Amino acid sequence: MSSNISGNAYALTILSPIKDGFTQDEIAYADIVRDRLQGWNAEHNSPMALVPQTYLCRYFVLDDVYLESLPGGSAIDTLVDWLPFVPDTLRRWAWPKEDHLKSRYLVFSCNFHGGPKADLDGYLRGMWNAIGDRIKEIWGYCHGFDQVDNADKFIDYMKKCQLTATLFFVGSNDDPLEEQLKALYLKQEFAKFAIDNQGLDAATVKTNFQAFVDRVRPSELDGPTWKAGAYRVDELVELKKNKG
Amino acid sequence: MSNIAGKAYAMNVITPIRPYTTWVNKFIFWIAVKIPGTLKGLITLSLIHYARWVIIGKDQFPHLDPKQPKEELNYTYMMFFSNFNGSWDQYVDSFTFAIPGGLDLFWKWNIRYSKSVPLTPFHDYIRYNQIETIHYYNAYPLAASNDVKSAKTVKSSLIKFEQDTRNVSGDNFLKLYNALLRGLQHDMGDMYPTPIVSMSAHQVERRQKWHAANLPEGGAGPTGGTAPKEAHGHSAKKGK
Known part of the structure; x- marks a missing residue:
């Protein structure tokens, strides 16, 4: 599983097969899943904001696999598509075949801080503890999820659905989320400080800087910081971190 | 549909590979993992938060229940997930301009891959094989990867x-x-929301405005009861 890990960041890829069935109202289970996820978009913030250490994540439903039908750039494609002297049987043989999935899949792709031990179990346990009910809401129509009613079973289930990344690239950094949020808060606040203190005399800048440090508490993650997932400037700062 | 969360865009692309050439792609990725210097080009694309490639063998789609039909596929599939800043065009074009050779190696012999140059067939290829995200979460919607x-x-x-x-x-x-x-x-540098911070934020904003304009104080909440009651008064709040 090492290619799921880059530094302290972890790439979790989950494909959970959705049952092929319909509700009494004749709505496909996959469409219910889609609709519920769509509903998450209309909430004040994503339920995933409550899941510790989540950097970025996404959900979608994989209905089928796709095949671009125009001629491509590979040697075989070019030859068989364009050379008229290639026998028809060979041309047909080389044409891409049409694939279709027999199940639809709920895809969950997540980047999180796993720490030096790449703690997938800890992340999934945190996810279950934070939003267990919301997880059931989404995964409830998936094959094999019926028995999942606690964190341990959820971890086992997710591992059965997990795919290994072939390459995971971290273009950002892999610090714990609290560190990243605190750093962003400091960057924002210090930029304001620098603007507000332009051209002031040395003694005033020093006094103001001390007051600034007392307010923002740069080394204290439990001090003022950014809220995870906040998308409005007036909701951005969390003065005291929520515990648990 | 919500490919956008704040300043990040979620791209999902699925492309087929002939099973007997899959080893070529795996080998190329293996080299990239073992010799990180080969990813120098990707690092120059500083707009990327995180990206990953996942190769799924034709028999490797998760099968969890005897009642679930087994997949019978002709091809192996490669899934590409990326989180980046900026627009779709900016991203796809920056790949083409910065690392066309590397891109062609990663998608080596994917069926009907058009190559990254010229642009138009490459755009068509990605667009055709791209799957829309339904729900996208970003822990810092106001920050770009460079901000982090x-x-x-x-x-x-x-x-x-x-x-x-x-x-x-x-x-x-x-x-x-x-x-x-x-x-x-x-x-x-200060960080502020982009004009539409996320599709979900945009929807919430629209609904709150509608409620503020159309419902009496203390009136019925929105369907599903998910929006907070203080929605009416948020504009009066002034944060630091």
Whole structure:
């Protein structure tokens, strides 16, 4: 599983097969899943904001696999598509075949801080503890999820659905989320400080800087910081971190 | 549909590979993992938060229940997930312009892959094989990948400066402070929402405005009861 890990960041890829069935109202289970996820978009913030250490994540439903039908750039494609002297049987043989999935899949792709031990179990346990009910809401129509009613079973289930990344690239950094949020808060606040203190005399800048440090508490993650997932400037700062 | 969360865009692309050439792709990725220097080109694309490639063998789609039909596929599939800043065009084009060769290697012999140059067939290829995200979450919607990286520099510099200048007074302090600002000039900057921060934020905003305009104070909440009651008064709040 090492290619799921880059530094302290972890790439979790989950494909959970959705049952092929319909509700009494004749709505496909996959469409219910889609609709519920769509509903998450209309909430004040994503339920995933409550899941510790989540950097970025996404959900979608994989209905089928796709095949671009125009001629491509590979040697075989070019030859068989364009050379008229290639026998028809060979041309047909080389044409891409049409694939279709027999199940639809709920895809969950997540980047999180796993720490030096790449703690997938800890992340999934945190996810279950934070939003267990919301997880059931989404995964409830998936094959094999019926028995999942606690964190341990959820971890086992997710591992059965997990795919290994072939390459995971971290273009950002892999610090714990609290560190990243605190750093962003400091960057924002210090930029304001620098603007507000332009051209002031040395003694005033020093006094103001001390007051600034007392307010923002740069080394204290439990001090003022950014809220995870906040998308409005007036909701951005969390003065005291929520515990648990 | 929500491919956008704040400043990040979620791209999902699925493409088929002939099973008997899959080893070529796996080998290329293996080299990239073993020799990180080969990813130098990707690192120059500083707009990327995180990206990954996942190759799924034709018999490797998760099968969890005897009642679930087994997949019978002709091809192996490669899934590409990326989190980046900026628009779709900016991203796809920056790949083409910065690392066309690397891109062609990663998608080597994917069926009907058009190659990254010229642009138009490449755009068509990605567009055709792209799957829309339904729900996308970003822990810092106001920050770009470069903000996250530069914030780390600001934080460590600030902590060090504070420790180093505790007993420094007067003009010396100002000198060191100015040096700090000069050193951080590429890392400073205010962060604000982009005009539409996320599709979900946009929807919430629209609904709140509608409720504020159409419903009496204390009236019925929105369907599903998920929006907070203080929605009406949020604009009056003024945060730091």
